Amino acid sequence: MALILNLETATTNCSVSISENEKTILLKENNAVEYSHSEQLHVFIKETLEEASLSFSNLDAVAVSKGPGSYTGLRIGVSAAKGLCFSLDIPLISIPTLQSMARKIKIEGNEVVIPVLDARRMEVYSAVYDETNKEVRETRAEIIDASSFEEFSTYEKVHVVGSGAAKCSEILQYANFTFDASLMPSAKEMAFISYQKYQQKQFEDVAYFEPYYLKDFVLQGKKN
Known part of the structure; x- marks a missing residue:
């Protein structure tokens, strides 16, 4: 049995799920107009584990949506995933954002x-x-x-x-x-893919993994 924490932050939908093998057992998400992942993500992770009666030590891996998508959203999700994997000494799995969307x-x-x-x-x-x-x-x-x-x-x-x-x-x-246009990426659809990758040991290097931005980040300046 594999318990995997799945994180999806590539768009405005801040989404966290716990999966047991390929099945999602708990999902918590909020699609806000303004990105609030920095405020919500760690709260959702904590609440999802508590509602599933699990602790961090029960996790076998963390999967994160790797992009493409929002530069800021991806940075927040990947940073959280890497921090958890490093501290818990468990594998990091990356999921193409568009692939999990297609599973919907x-x-x-x-x-x-x-x-x-x-x-x-x-x-x-x-x-x-x-x-x-x-x-x-x-x-x-x-x-x-x-x-x-x-x-x-x-x-x-x-x-x-x-x-x-x-x-x-x-x-x-x-x-x-x-x-x-209403369909958004969600951690729910990550479960099947993350378990496949877990079985095949398709893990990322926690120290060097970076999101798949696809394009360079462009800072938008204020209009005069």
Whole structure:
């Protein structure tokens, strides 16, 4: 049996779960308009363990959403995960944010899921997954235009999900595409992937692991 603490902070959703093997046994999250991960994350971790009647010493590993996503959110989540793994001497597991998002949509046959996270202007972070949650097109930062994802326009159905779906729906006119901008990354969907990686001992180096930012951080200056 493996008890894994899963942390998701790549977007505005501050999400923490405890999983036993591949099953989520407890979830606590809050999707606030303003990022409040620095205030909420450690509180959620403490409350989740208490509600599950567990202590830190019961944990076998910590899994963290590695990005892409919010620079600040990723830094907070990864820092917390690394601190716990170092102090408890347990493995660190990283989960691609878009992969766990794709698990929210159950598809079959000739369908794909395209999780998209909003970036600046008409840009999104995106990847494409099939019915087995296998990546069939790599993660990219891309500017959406009328020809984006054209290679998937022959599929029976394409599910575009995530915070970038609204801007995609304004541009993409493929008849087989559906859009859901309400879907957010959550620690609930991390459980299956984190347990797979735990079994296969796909662990990160706690000292050197960094989030997958995909793009350099740009500081926004104040307008005059």
